[in-house]
Amino acid sequence: MAKSCVNHKETPAATMCHQCHSPICKACSLVTPRGTFCSTECGILNRDFKERQREPQDVHFSKMTTVIKLMAAALLIGVGLIGINVAATHGMPQLKRVDFIGRFLDLLKPR
Numbered sequence: 057m058a059k060s061c062v063n064h065k066e067t068p069a070a071t072m073c074h075q076c077h078s079p080i081c082k083a084c085s086l087v088t089p090r091g092t093f094c095s096t097e098c099g100i101l102n103r104d105f106k107e108r109q110r111e112p113q114d115v116h117f118s119k120m121t122t123v124i125k126l127m128a129a130a131l132l133i134g135v136g137l138i139g140i141n142v143a144a145t146h147g148m149p150q151l152k153r154v155d156f157i158g159r160f161l162d163l164l165k166p167r
């Protein structure tokens with residue numbers, strides 16, 4: 057069933073407004089790179105809406121990247137410390153100074 061244009065009841069709608077979803081005919085449709093709108097107002101509304109929508113996503117994304125970076129850094133430090141611990145306990149006593157895991161394990165040892 058074809059809907060009729062919101063502005064011209066006699067004309068079947070050719071498309072739909074990208075913002076308010078009103079059925080519109082070819083004469084009423086305002087074609088922009090962002091989509092087809094029934095009016096300039098809807099085009100502006102849509103742009104504002106998109107910009108508002110994008111912002112939190114960007115913040116969320118950068119937060120995610122920070123978390124990933126922190127996790128990668130923690131992982132690298134962890135692997136490095138384990139490497140030092142293994143080297144310090146296996147023939148490289150000069151590494152004992154920086155062997156934080158070894159020191160930590162020494163603290164945990166019952167005396």
Ligand SMILES: [Zn+2]
Pocket residue numbers: 073074075076077078093094095098
């Ligand atoms: Zn509209």
Ligand SMILES: [Zn+2]
Pocket residue numbers: 061062063064067080081082083084
């Ligand atoms: Zn129309």
